[in-house]
Amino acid sequence: MSDRQPLLDASGKLPSGDDDGFGSDIHQKQVPKSSFSTWRRYFSRSTKMDANNKKPDDEDDANDRYHDIGFFEIFRHADGISVLLMLTGLLLLAIHAVCVLANLALFGKITGVFAVESFDNDCHKVHRNLTALITYDSDCPLGIAVDADNNSRLYKLCHNVDTVALATSPSSSLFRAKVMTIIYWLILIAVVVWLASFLEYAIWSIAIRRQTARMNILLFQSLLQRNVPYFDKHPASQFNSNLFGNIAMVEKGIGVDFLIMLGAVLGIWASLITCFIINWKLSLILFFTVPIVMTGSTIFSKLLARETENEFKSYSSAGRIVQEVVSSVRTVFSLNGAKFEQQRYEKELESTHWSTVRQRAICGVFMGWLSFSSYIVYAVGFIFASMFMSYATHHGREITDVLVIIMMFAQCLAYFGMIVPFFQSFSEGHGAGKSGFRPIDEERDPNLNEKDLFTEDASNEDSVCNIVGDIEFKDINLVYPSRKDVSVLHNLNLIARTNKTTALVGGSGSGKSTCMSLLLRFYEPSSGEITIDGQAITQYSIKCLRQNIGIVSQEPILFAMTIYENIRLGKLNATRKEIEEAAKEASAHDFIMKLPHVCRFCFYFVSYM
Structure with a gap:
């Protein structure tokens, strides 16, 4: 199906010229034809497909990643x-x-x-x-x-x-x-x-x-x-x-x-x-x-x-x-x-x-x-x-x-x-x-994995650093590895001053979330540099950055644990008092206390929301 063809016509049917063959009635495929070519399919292993139907795992097969294992x-x-x-x-x-x-x-x-x-x-x-x-x-x-x-x-x-x-x-x-x-x-x-x-x-x-x-x-x-x-x-x-x-x-x-x-x-x-x-x-x-x-x-x-x-x-x-x-x-x-x-x-x-x-x-x-x-x-x-x-x-x-x-x-x-x-x-x-x-x-494979995620405990004091200073994006260009034909950021320059609020405003897909992903080093920029207080973020450990930078995405997810444990994920060695204060600062304390099945003695131990 080409980009200019509609997915469905006004009647809810598929276009007749569908390249993938989905437009044909499915019941026609279920009726066996009394021909030699039909029966030959029982023993034919041909799995030919065009480039448009090629799947991610097929590409991996071509790259020999789907390797064989011995007996x-x-x-x-x-x-x-x-x-x-x-x-x-x-x-x-x-x-x-x-x-x-x-x-x-x-x-x-x-x-x-x-x-x-x-x-x-x-x-x-x-x-x-x-x-x-x-x-x-x-x-x-x-x-x-x-x-x-x-x-x-x-x-x-x-x-x-x-x-x-x-x-x-x-x-x-x-x-x-x-x-x-x-x-x-x-x-x-x-x-x-x-x-x-x-x-x-x-x-x-x-x-x-x-x-x-x-x-x-x-x-x-x-x-x-x-x-x-x-x-x-x-x-x-x-x-x-x-x-x-x-x-x-x-x-x-x-x-x-x-x-x-x-x-x-x-x-x-x-x-x-x-x-x-x-x-x-x-x-x-x-x-x-x-x-x-x-x-x-x-x-x-x-x-x-x-x-x-x-x-x-x-x-x-x-x-x-x-x-x-x-x-x-x-x-x-x-x-x-x-x-x-x-x-x-x-x-x-x-x-x-x-x-x-x-x-x-x-x-x-x-x-x-x-x-x-x-x-x-x-x-x-x-x-x-x-x-x-x-x-x-x-x-x-x-x-x-x-x-x-x-x-x-x-x-x-x-x-x-x-x-x-x-x-x-x-x-x-x-x-x-x-x-x-x-x-x-x-x-x-270093190209597929994060570095040093399991080498040290995230709660270790040595892994926690203080990030204070201006955050600057210098001539940032980014192309997603999965979409190399699309440029997400082009020559972006940005300075977020310390102790000040900086807002990134733009339409959907303009790159606001992408900037935060770069700051947390989810992706590496194609070119350019990001610095904190004049020091490149590559000089900081990944754990250090993510331990000191908080982010709430558009669709936050609660893990299958208590509310108490979900809040503590931001600081694993936090005390109960600190967790209570964090809930109050986020204006979530009253909301949590109104939930059913709240155990006041164990504090916020709610099985689900």
Whole structure:
């Protein structure tokens, strides 16, 4: 929309020639078109925008301020106690992973014991009645075709002294003892897993909560150190998002969800190592599925992280619109701009819709791929296991090995499935950490921050100086950093004599408040000099100036504290008597005493106005 075009016409509608495309009916955007180009938008990440629609955070992206953070850098705000708690949680996580592997091994072992025992009881009967079996095929064990070749193998299996069939042909009591031993181990593992799970989640949550609390403190402190031009360029909604939304997502991303994801990764590697120790041949054959799944996981994580970051940017832009409208709702209503703002808000949300669709589509494809890979593991595992058992000279632990290996590889793929939703949470937290950590990192930038705001206490006597003398503005020129094409002050010369009242009179926007901002060093003049008693104000500390110069703006704001505490902000070490006198001199004492809920004993302690 050009400068000469009206915002709204007489009928309250948008001009038809709107450059931003807001003039089109919003309902037309909600009706999907049956064309290839429409469906292609589901998977298109193009976020092109013209120069007129470029947002402040997009400019920061171009300046590389929106920097990336490493995997471990997201934990950089952990102190010594938090690190100790995290290491304890990781140790408990390792114990948990070992117990899961032991459970799989014992389950495979007990299944093998039952299978071998059942086969051992039948194989002698099969050999003694071979002729009857071939003729009637009535007593053959399920799944075994009786022929001359199988008869030879059954005979070797039943009478070979090195085989499980003969070596483990125990009595019923011995068989039961072996089974019960395994069951006791399973019960012990269950108790250990319960204790380890409870402790690891509790300890890890405490450690992460300590870190995010420190992040909130550092982030708020970094914002308090910013200079005024920084706030001119960045809207307040962006700070609210960083303080509350992004840090909360970081806490969720590196909290219990991250611990579960880390446990799944640990379980994958431990399972693979165990399988290769048990039977490296069968494990090597099944290992071909792992690189395929890992490649898919890598692609999935990159796509998901990109979509998550785009979603954050869109929600942040939409949040700014909401805050603008709510804070200026009278202006919006006076211009009949409600529909215009609604369209602008929905346009920002449209990109989040497509981003969400792409995220869910990626998750669905990946989960389907994991299910397909699991079935491939079962099929390939049993095919090659049957070949190894058929041609092996010593069967020994073949049945147990096969069951354990196949179950562990299937568990690996199940772990990959567990990683998917929790990795999405971690990706969201990692993406939120980029914008959340950025203001903290900018604390070291001298161009964005006030100097020495936290180096000394404002109530310290050494920081208080007496400012007495004439205030003079010499050839002052000023251009706001956020509006470099507009000159606010041009060759201003002014002298305010001591012990005299000087009035600056002018229309709105003429620079009256700007002069006070320069005197308090909210801005630095583009050229010229401001002196107090002949000494440049740059020779005074910022705290000294602001401690001795009082200012009441057009819209004064009371902080969320008592009236007593609000008055004391002008002098933190003021006594109660001084505060009472200040209220009387400002002709506010009688007004305050007429307010409801006044506690005379604690003096002015009113919760709100």
